[in-house]
Amino acid sequence: MISCQGLIFAPVPTLTGRKNRARGKEAYMYKVFEIEHGNVEEKALVSSYKVGEFELPAITVGETGRGRELGILAVEYPDFNPKTSFNYLKFARVEKLSSGKFRLVKADKQEDDSKAIIVFRTPIGFRGSNEHTGDRNPAGFYCSSCKKEWGELKPEEGDRYPGCPQCGLATFLKRKFLPFPGEILVKGKIAQGDAGRMGSGQQIVALVPKDVVFRTNLSGRLYGKPSAFYYIFNGQKILAATWDERQAFGLF
Numbered sequence: 001m002i003s004c005q006g007l008i009f010a011p012v013p014t015l016t017g018r019k020n021r022a023r024g025k026e027a028y029m030y031k032v033f034e035i036e037h038g039n040v041e042e043k044a045l046v047s048s049y050k051v052g053e054f055e056l057p058a059i060t061v062g063e064t065g066r067g068r069e070l071g072i073l074a075v076e077y078p079d080f081n082p083k084t085s086f087n088y089l090k091f092a093r094v095e096k097l098s099s100g101k102f103r104l105v106k107a108d109k110q111e112d113d114s115k116a117i118i119v120f121r122t123p124i125g126f127r128g129s130n131e132h133t134g135d136r137n138p139a140g141f142y143c144s145s146c147k148k149e150w151g152e153l154k155p156e157e158g159d160r161y162p163g164c165p166q167c168g169l170a171t172f173l174k175r176k177f178l179p180f181p182g183e184i185l186v187k188g189k190i191a192q193g194d195a196g197r198m199g200s201g202q203q204i205v206a207l208v209p210k211d212v213v214f215r216t217n218l219s220g221r222l223y224g225k226p227s228a229f230y231y232i233f234n235g236q237k238i239l240a241a242t243w244d245e246r247q248a249f250g251l252f
Contacts, residue, residue, distance in 0.1 A: 029111040030207070032089045032104075033238055034119040037130075037216050038229040040238045043090045044119040046075050048082040055082035059089070059104065059119055061203035062188015067196015071188030073205050076105040092117055094185065094207060102185040113210060113235035118182070120204045120216065124190060125227075128220015130201035134178030135213035135230065136243075145172035181214055182206030210235050213252055 034041040049058040049072060057077040064070045076095075080087055091107040094117070104117065122130045140151040143164040150165060150173075164173045185205045192198035199220055208214060210233050217228040226242045232252045241251050 028115075029091055029093050029107040029109060030115055030117050031110045031113075031236070032092050032117045032119070033233075034121060035216070035231065035238070035240070036121045037123055037218060038226065038240050038242075040231075040240050042237075043088040044117075045085075046077055046080065046087040046089050048080075048087075057082075057087065059186075059205060060188070061119065061121065061186065061205060063190050065191075065196065066194065067189075067191045067200060069187075069189035071186040071203065071205070073186040074101075074103040076103060078106065115207050115209050116233045116238070117185075118206055118208050118233075118238075120206065122201060122203055122216050123218065124192070124199050124201040125218045125220025125222045125225075127192065127199045128201075128218060128222075129199060130219070131217045132180045132202065132204060132206075133215045133217065134181050135215065137176035137178050139176050141173055141175055143167060143172050144174055149176075177215065180206075181212045182208035208233060 031042070032044045034044040044059055046057045047060055048055040049060065050056075057075040057080040059073045059075060061071040061073075062069050074097075075089060075092070077087065077089070089104065089106055091110055092104040093107055095103045095105055097103055120132060122132065124130050139149065142149045143166060146164060146167045148164065148166045183206060185207060187202055187204045189196075189200055190203055191200035201218075213230055213232050215228055215230050218225070219227070229240050229242060230246060230252070231238055231240050239251065241249075245251065
């Protein structure tokens with residue numbers, strides 16, 4: 001049994017993993033990262049979450065309040081100190097609880113580089129939103145007005161595109177993106193305004209595969225910040241770049 005300040009938890013089987021002979025059970029141990037729209041940290045902050053009289057280690061995303069949602073991912077962290085703000089997770093394995101929820105277990109090294117655990121603390125623009133997707137879809141564009149799909153279109157100026165070839169409405173012409181490639185372990189919701197109606201977006205924790213491009217995008221007023229960043233995990237590091245940087249340097 002595992003004790004956390006007097007509270008008892010029963011161990012559960014790991015979700016997936018390679019054979020760990022020392023433990024005699026399956027255990028994938030992945031690197032852990034934290035991303036905040038272009039900024040990548042090779043660790044994730046573990047917070048103190050109060051349950052009754054106990055302060056338990058967890059990674060939280062999103063917010064509490066009207067129009068918001070706090071996502072809680074429990075962490076088994078043997079040397080967790082609730083009195084300090086310097087509890088970080090660099091390596092972990094994933095377990096699935098009997099409730100169907102996930103839990104992370106602190107590890108001391110990386111044993112599998114095929115995936116990474118990533119905490120997305122993605123913000124939103126003023127009165128805007130956000131999204132997590134895969135790479136640009138080679139299929140090109142679609143028009144949300146006439147529902148037509150189009151191949152690659154040439155920009156008129158910078159990254160601005162002409163109107164839909166069918167109906168001529170530029171504001172309804174949207175670039176297509178591949179689905180987000182990761183497995184979401186927990187998600188939360190951030191928002192602006194007392195009731196969360198000025199703008200809102202998701203924050204997630206996900207298990208993301210190696211050598212697959214993923215993206216974060218912001219909408220709303222960004223005050224000069226890039227609207228989108230693209231990322232790739234190479235087994236050890238995560239590289240983040242804008243689309244223009246990818247094109248200029250021939251990145252992934």
